[in-house]
Amino acid sequence: MMKDxxxxxxxQVIKEGITYPQGIKAAGVKCGIRFNxxxxxxxxxxxxxxxxxxxTTNKFxxxxxxxxxxxxxxxxxxxQAVLINSGIAxxxxxxxxxxxxxxxxxxxxxxxxxKKEYVAVTSTGKIGEFLPLDKIKAxxxxxxxxxxxxxxxxxxxxxxxxxxxxxxxxVNFKLNGEEVRIGGMAKGSGMIHPDMATMLxxxxxxxxxxxxxxxxxxxxxxxxxxxxxxxxxxxSTNDMVLFMANGxxxxxxxxxxxADYYKFLEALQYVAEYLAKCIxxxxxxxxxxxxxxxxxxxxxxxxxxxxxxxxxxxxxxxxVFGRDPNWGRILAAVGYSGAEVMPDKVDLYLKEKIVENGxxxxxxxxxxxxxxxxxxxxxxxxxxxxxxxxxxxxxxxLTYDYVKINTxxx
Amino acid sequence: MMKDxxxxxxxQVIKEGITYPQGIKAAGVKCGIRFNxxxxxxxxxxxxxxxxxxxTTNKFxxxxxxxxxxxxxxxxxxxQAVLINSGIAxxxxxxxxxxxxxxxxxxxxxxxxxKKEYVAVTSTGKIGEFLPLDKIKAxxxxxxxxxxxxxxxxxxxxxxxxxxxxxxxxVNFKLNGEEVRIGGMAKGSGMIHPDMATMLxxxxxxxxxxxxxxxxxxxxxxxxxxxxxxxxxxxSTNDMVLFMANGxxxxxxxxxxxADYYKFLEALQYVAEYLAKCIxxxxxxxxxxxxxxxxxxxxxxxxxxxxxxxxxxxxxxxxVFGRDPNWGRILAAVGYSGAEVMPDKVDLYLKEKIVENGxxxxxxxxxxxxxxxxxxxxxxxxxxxxxxxxxxxxxxxLTYDYVKINTxxx
Numbered sequence: 140m141m142k143d144x145x146x147x148x149x150x151q152v153i154k155e156g157i158t159y160p161q162g163i164k165a166a167g168v169k170c171g172i173r174f175n176x177x178x179x180x181x182x183x184x185x186x187x188x189x190x191x192x193x194x195t196t197n198k199f200x201x202x203x204x205x206x207x208x209x210x211x212x213x214x215x216x217x218x219q220a221v222l223i224n225s226g227i228a229x230x231x232x233x234x235x236x237x238x239x240x241x242x243x244x245x246x247x248x249x250x251x252x253x254k255k256e257y258v259a260v261t262s263t264g265k266i267g268e269f270l271p272l273d274k275i276k277a278x279x280x281x282x283x284x285x286x287x288x289x290x291x292x293x294x295x296x297x298x299x300x301x302x303x304x305x306x307x308x309x310v311n312f313k314l315n316g317e318e319v320r321i322g323g324m325a326k327g328s329g330m331i332h333p334d335m336a337t338m339l340x341x342x343x344x345x346x347x348x349x350x351x352x353x354x355x356x357x358x359x360x361x362x363x364x365x366x367x368x369x370x371x372x373x374x375s376t377n378d379m380v381l382f383m384a385n386g387x388x389x390x391x392x393x394x395x396x397x398a399d400y401y402k403f404l405e406a407l408q409y410v411a412e413y414l415a416k417c418i419x420x421x422x423x424x425x426x427x428x429x430x431x432x433x434x435x436x437x438x439x440x441x442x443x444x445x446x447x448x449x450x451x452x453x454x455x456x457x458x459v460f461g462r463d464p465n466w467g468r469i470l471a472a473v474g475y476s477g478a479e480v481m482p483d484k485v486d487l488y489l490k491e492k493i494v495e496n497g498x499x500x501x502x503x504x505x506x507x508x509x510x511x512x513x514x515x516x517x518x519x520x521x522x523x524x525x526x527x528x529x530x531x532x533x534x535x536x537l538t539y540d541y542v543k544i545n546t547x548x549x
Numbered sequence: 550m551m552k553d554x555x556x557x558x559x560x561q562v563i564k565e566g567i568t569y570p571q572g573i574k575a576a577g578v579k580c581g582i583r584f585n586x587x588x589x590x591x592x593x594x595x596x597x598x599x600x601x602x603x604x605t606t607n608k609f610x611x612x613x614x615x616x617x618x619x620x621x622x623x624x625x626x627x628x629q630a631v632l633i634n635s636g637i638a639x640x641x642x643x644x645x646x647x648x649x650x651x652x653x654x655x656x657x658x659x660x661x662x663x664k665k666e667y668v669a670v671t672s673t674g675k676i677g678e679f680l681p682l683d684k685i686k687a688x689x690x691x692x693x694x695x696x697x698x699x700x701x702x703x704x705x706x707x708x709x710x711x712x713x714x715x716x717x718x719x720v721n722f723k724l725n726g727e728e729v730r731i732g733g734m735a736k737g738s739g740m741i742h743p744d745m746a747t748m749l750x751x752x753x754x755x756x757x758x759x760x761x762x763x764x765x766x767x768x769x770x771x772x773x774x775x776x777x778x779x780x781x782x783x784x785s786t787n788d789m790v791l792f793m794a795n796g797x798x799x800x801x802x803x804x805x806x807x808a809d810y811y812k813f814l815e816a817l818q819y820v821a822e823y824l825a826k827c828i829x830x831x832x833x834x835x836x837x838x839x840x841x842x843x844x845x846x847x848x849x850x851x852x853x854x855x856x857x858x859x860x861x862x863x864x865x866x867x868x869v870f871g872r873d874p875n876w877g878r879i880l881a882a883v884g885y886s887g888a889e890v891m892p893d894k895v896d897l898y899l900k901e902k903i904v905e906n907g908x909x910x911x912x913x914x915x916x917x918x919x920x921x922x923x924x925x926x927x928x929x930x931x932x933x934x935x936x937x938x939x940x941x942x943x944x945x946x947l948t949y950d951y952v953k954i955n956t957x958x959x
Contacts, residue, residue: 374881
């Protein structure tokens with residue numbers, strides 16, 4: 140298999156995905172929920188894997204997320220298979236939705252001959268519709284027969300809805316001479332029926348690492364990557380990030396915060412940030428990725444408040460789409476973010492420093508207009524100059540196509 | 550003057566505006582900030598009026614708001630004149646912006662021969678630009694010479710930016726046989742240069758009322774009207790509501806919470822709600838007003854959190870624009886609002902009850918689609934069924950024209 144290798148600090152980036160780590164197979168098949176499109180993904184680890192998941196904070200949590208959390212708790216953080224369908228979210232479906240989900244867990248458990256509590260399930264698509272169990276059952280049989288060490292690409296395809304491209308990445312690095320691999324895939328904002336922009340990400344690894352350390356690393360990484368992106372500020376009922384590590388790399392187990400741990404952390408951070416950025420770049424109707432870095436805030440939470448206010452502002456987002464250096468909108472968002480801000484101290488950078496101590500510098504609007512026109516990734520830096528903490532968020536512009544995608548009547 | 554009289558409970562609604570109360574004159578003139586459009590408004594009360602104002606919570610508060618707050622404090626809540634320019638917001642303009650604003654206060658004070666601290670000033674338009682003092686000075690002279698008891702309409706016109714229509718209302722009611730009048734005008738979301746959607750409202754009355762009661766009434770009314778609307782969730786640097794009562798109606802002073810007070814409160818609530826709704830109906834690119842009522846929450850604050858999450862959700866707003874009965878988006882917004890919610894208890898109404906106890910009822914999507922298509926005002930009711938408090942917000946749909954208006958390069 141062709142590998143595209145780029146040199147990064149302590150790890151190598153590989154054009155691969157979820158099946159790159161040892162002992163991970165996957166399949167993506169058509170089960171008939173979405174018209175003539177792949178819509179069912181199965182991921183399988185030959186060895187029971189340590190696992191950790193993070194789930195939407197939406198109070199209307201979809202049934203499969205409830206079930207997967209329950210299984211992770213029953214199995215004390217172990218998983219061996221993940222089943223994902225696209226097209227129907229199985230959210231707001233009440234008791235029947237839960238019962239259906241447990242039924243799909245049974246199918247997977249029986250089909251793969253693994254314990255029920257080692258099965259994670261998730262769904263993305265239209266809210267308020269029930270799963271077609273017969274289709275899922277037949278599709279799963281097909282998926283099991285297609286499980287393959289090279290199945291990552293098809294798996295990454297079958298979790299998409301109206302995403303315009305697959306989102307995959309993989310890295311490897313050495314721990315005590317052994318190659319350790321991480322692979323990931325994600326889906327972003329899109330829908331068949333116009334519906335929630337659901338974020339899903341799955342990361343696998345063959346690293347051998349102590350459960351608590353794995354959790355800590357993932358929490359830290361998710362906080363700074365997946366939890367820092369926004370397409371439209373709407374938190375889905377189905378958001379989920381799931382990680383599995385099966386230990387098949389054969390490295391000496393990482394059991395303390397030593398150099399090996401930080402090597403893993405760095406690589407994991409890269410994978411998560413890459414996937415998170417893929418999601419916003421492929422945000423509904425997006426033409427530009429926007430990165431907002433807030434510096435020198437009183438705390439990370441405060442920095443995040445400011446960064447999120449700017450990245451979610453419809454006026455900032457439409458200004459970027461219009462290639463309009465309308466920096467007043469950025470400061471206004473900083474001002475209403477609710478964070479501690481001293482207006483007379485704020486510096487703002489858009490290509491160059493354009494506001495110093497809350498007041499405009501003489502700038503060339505034409506130059507900034509050009510920057511907004513010709514750069515795919517727009518960087519905004521807000522320097523609050525009142526503390527030492529920083530936060531970075533990623534989002535996208537608000538365009539006619541966002542409105543178009545989301546107004547199409549089902 | 551032709552008066553269109555509608556019968557309302559304890560008050561009459563009149564097709565009039567800011568100059569309807571006794572002793573209030575106004576003018577709206579062209580001073581040359583906006584090309585060939587009225588852009589300078591002056592309101593004048595023959596008698597010093599009790600006044601109260603509420604100002605943006607944005608940390609980047611514009612210079613005129615800082616100055617007006619200062620004057621209201623110096624004068625202990627008295628005002629006699631208000632000067633408003635459109636076209637330039639005088640926000641993020643630092644010390645020079647403040648100095649310029651005080652200069653305009655001087656012009657008004659000298660021109661009208663009134664105390665400086667009796668002058669309120671405000672601005673709406675592009676952030677980061679300085680006021681053209683010469684134009685304001687010349688325009689003010691013109692405005693003073695045009696001050697008129699019938700000047701309300703021109704005044705309401707000169708505060709607009711890209712609003713498509715004037716927003717005016719007046720009411721009268723009897724207190725102890727004396728007619729008391731209230732008049733109001735507002736501007737909503739719009740801009741010459743694409744910029745902040747600034748909300749301004751001015752209400753005058755000839756009622757005689759004790760200062761503390763006036764403040765209490767206004768706080769209560771603003772909280773339930775102007776603070777409950779949203780076009781795009783962006784809080785401007787220049788938002789301001791200002792009220793003046795000059796006592797010229799000759800009613801026995803309202804000095805306790807008796808029937809007279811509640812009569813006034815009811816009429817004031819009507820005026821404020823009318824103006825607030827005018828603002829969202831004329832929201833940038835809006836085709837529909839959306840009203841979200843949240844019932845039976847644990848507190849008003851919790852009810853408001855839910856109502857604001859729904860009214861600000863880009864996915865709910867685009868669904869309404871697309872006439873798409875996509876109720877899952879509404880529940881999702883309820884779920885991420887941060888308020889206490891029990892998903893299994895939530896009922897949802899869109900034309901009819903469509904969700905009961907968090908689960909979909911059998912509904913006719915076609916009927917709801919028709920409702921969304923043919924009603925100008927879309928009503929969404931969310932019944933949380935866990936408490937006794939409620940809140941209502943007003944907003945509008947998110948359309949191609951919103952994106953168009955806000956992407957036009959200045």
